[in-house]
Amino acid sequence: MSFEIIVPATSANLGPGFDSIGIAVSRYLKVKVEASTASWQVEHQLGKDVPTDERNLIVKTALQxxxxxxxxxxxxxxxxxxxxxxxxxxxxxxxxxxxxxHLAELNLSQLEKLQLATKIEGHPDNVAPAILGDLTVSTYTADQQVFSIKGHFPEMALMAFVPPTELLTTASRSVLPAKLNFSTAVKASSIGNTLVAALFAGDLKQAGQLMEQDQFHEQYRAHLVPHLAKLRTLGHQAGAIATYLSGAGPTTMTVIDLKSCQRFADLVAASGLSGELLQLKVERQGVVIR
Incomplete structure (x- = not known):
């Protein structure tokens, strides 16, 4: 019997929540599992660089x-x-x-799935919301334990600006400093801590201000994503709560009231920036099988 796996896209960091905060968003990976075959066959429209056999990341992960x-x-x-x-x-x-x-009938718990996913991915900020849905705050400790708390992201629209060119995570991480001095680390973590508190309290005004005060990564990646500063300015003009670099980029995410989305879209269209603007929402549910 065939079945389908549906996994939401995710947006990580939310500014100062580096490698720890993430949200599930309304774009999806859908995998239909059809009949058994002599060898793995992965049919997709993702281009010739994505394998169609056991080297495909989906199959490779399953076989691990x-x-x-x-x-x-x-x-x-x-x-x-x-x-x-x-x-x-x-x-x-x-x-x-x-x-x-599903195929091996392992009956894994959500925590076991999260532990496996984090070990493979290296950090939980994207995998946690993909499994749990909504807003998650997570950490991966030195002894390789994952701790993740699910919250409720406030009811807001999300405007994702997706540039036409890729930015590999490896390239985006290569520009980050190996160390931060103590005072910077304290300031950066205090901003991130207060952002979490604001989100869980539903205080959008404070949360928005804090999302744009990251000290961990955005300033080091600024030359790779020059559109971030411009989109942040356009967001303010449209009345947005905040604009942040989604994950390692180059996509930026603007958190905005639904009634202001068209105003923001018009400003982006007039700006001359090259890219696709997607109107999304927070996906409250994580991965499902049907």
């Missing part, structure tokens, strides 16, 4: 967890742009875990 599972024909339909800061690799990893769990 359950090496003996029977090959199947998979039909992949993804609305999540690759290497743009919307959790494309995390969604594939989650789909692979669900594939292994």
């Amino acid at each position: 967890i359950a090496p003996a599972i029977q090959p199947h024909h998979l039909i992949v339909d993804s609305e999540i742009p690759l290497a743009r800061g919307l959790g494309s690799s995390s969604s594939a990893i989650i789909a692979g875990i669900e594939l292994a769990d």
